[in-house]
Amino acid sequence: MERSEFLLESELNDIKAKFVKGGWVDIFRNGNTYSGGVFCYLIKSDHLSKHLETNEKAIWKGSEGRPSVSTYTLPNGEITRYSAFNDEHIEPFLYCKHFPEERYIDVSEEFVNYFKLYENGTSKQERKYYFLDDSYDKEEVIVITPEVVRVKLKFLKEYIAVRRMDFIVCFDFMAIGDVPLKDWDIKLKEEDYSNDWHNYKHCINVSFGSTEIQSWITGKLTIKHDPRMSLKTWYDSDYQYEEFIIGHDDESGEEILVACNSEDHKFFVPVFFKKGVLNKYYNDPDKYKVSGFGLSCNAFSVKIDNNNDEYVVVFLNDLQSLPYKEQLYWKHYNIAREPGMGISSSYYNTMIQGNWADKSGSIDIRFKQEYERFNKRWFQKFGWYFYKPASGSDISIFKALHLPTDNSIISFCNQMLAIVKFTIDSLNEEVLVKDLPKVDNEKGIAKFERFIKEKGLEIPDMISFLRHLQDLRSGFIAHKFSESSRSVKRAKKFFGMDTSSYREVASDIFIKSLWTINALTKYFLETPEEEF
Incomplete structure (x- = not known):
């Protein structure tokens, strides 16, 4: 065992970083023979200060606060009440499920439902949760393995903000062995470390009933919610509309840019794009369908004129049906109209005149x-x-x-x-x-x-x-x-x-x-x- 390993320096660095690395937070670690690892829970903000007065944990693995039924005697008789959790100030975020057949970890359904997360994995022990944006592109939010559970910080921060609760990460680490205290210049100690976001103690002493020396860190820290984020949620953000080139100004020669939701250009204003705009969709045919007259997937559909070999045409207002992220992608391929460019006859006859489909010109x-x-x-x-x-x-x-x-x-x-x-x-x-x-x-x-x-x-x-x-x-x-x-x-x-x-x-x-x-x-x- 190295000196740094005995002093749990890596774990102390994790605590200082609030177990955050690369935008992810470790909210569960399985631990080992001596260490309990990491666990977590939510706490009401008005109870946080009192909770941080000690390094004791409110919830630990396997004791996540089961629902309780209590009977109270009131002046007019007894009344029975059901509580979702043992402690009204504390709410579990993870649940360690132990059954004779298997063991696995579940995540708070409220968190999953809030972001409408999609669950996928090879087993209950190995699975992931994904967030699907308005283009149905997947983003990992939670990764579950038997050893570690991680959650993406930006999703956790939004969730605790709208809940107006804080997030507690509690930990228990220990290293033990026959270590040369004198050679390593280490003294026995039992010190408490606390401030407004953590409370833990670090003990170095002789292991009970043994001559081995143990180094033990136990306590908790908080990831506080940001009140400024409490009014902004992923599902009610203001929708944006990108500007596209619709032509040139006759006097200045500058390109004319108009937002695709323009009320002044709402009828049959063609916008032109390089043919390469469709590569992204052609390259994922299981997700996207591309034809001469449209582009579609489960998330959106847009009418396009794909009947020219050199360019793609979309009417300005039809671009509104694209999610904003897709609008930005299309804008990268936006080109100004040149002489000879226009809507294909097959698109005009089919999509505008309503006649039977002509053969494509592409x-x-x-x-x-x-x-x-x-x-x-x-x-x-x-x-x-x-x-x-x-x-x-x-x-x-x-x-x-x-x-x-x-x-x-x-x-x-x-x-x-x-x-x-x-x-x-x-x-x-x-x-x-x-x-x-x-x-x-x-x-x-x-x-x-x-x-x-x-x-x-x-x-x-x-x-x-x-x-x-x-x-x-x-x-x-x-x-x-x-x-x-x-x-x-x-x-x-x-x-x-x-x-x-x-x-x-x-x-x-x-x-x-x-x-x-x-x-x-x-x-x-x-x-x-x-x-x-």
């Missing part, structure tokens, strides 16, 4: 629309799917499939891997060649080519595109790149990768993939079956 949205429509029609006509339907995590990957919003090679590779997955890799190979002679080691594109030739069709441009796309995926994206690979060189030349940006190449691949769908639709779904 190539990625259009491709996904036609892909699903084609596969459904194929099944209706032939009784089997041309492309194997997505399942499991592939469903989310399909939802997130989009034209890269920038010229990043990472974005390019991710999206091209996805488009190959749903075209070449999803070909229903077994059914395509079910009635054809077997060919050993035949790959998917070759099976597809034999299938269409069997139907009397020759579509060399389509086969060439698919083979080059497969080579691009195999040698440039999915596996280690090799400059000496002839197939990769041919694929790069086919897609113009030496002269075009990654985004331009991706757009070309989407266009050719859409053309593949349209060509198959024309040849197989819009032609009587007996003609091929």
